[in-house]
Amino acid sequence: MDLQPQREFLIKLSNTKMPFGKYKDRYLIDLPEHYIVWYHNKGFPKGVLGQQLQTVYELKVNGLEYLIRNIKKL
Known part of the structure; x- marks a missing residue:
């Protein structure tokens, strides 16, 4: 399975x-x-913005915002 797009x-x-x-x-x-x-x-x-906002929603609901913040630091 190709994880590159994700x-x-x-x-x-x-x-x-x-x-x-x-x-x-x-x-x-x-x-x-x-x-x-x-x-x-x-x-x-x-579109893409909606997909991104939906992903942010899922991350926030599950307390996983730190994953994106860690990516942003890189």
Whole structure:
């Protein structure tokens, strides 16, 4: 099984900033949990940004944000 696409997705996620709104230019992993939960209830945007926000939601719910922060340090 090729893990390269998943690895690239997480690396890109660690360096992606919110492109619009109240939290524009904040790293996705650093968005407040209530904002991510709001998106979860409202519906994530389509496309890559939506996939990234959904991943951030799953990471935050499971207490795994440190994984992305560790990637960002590299």
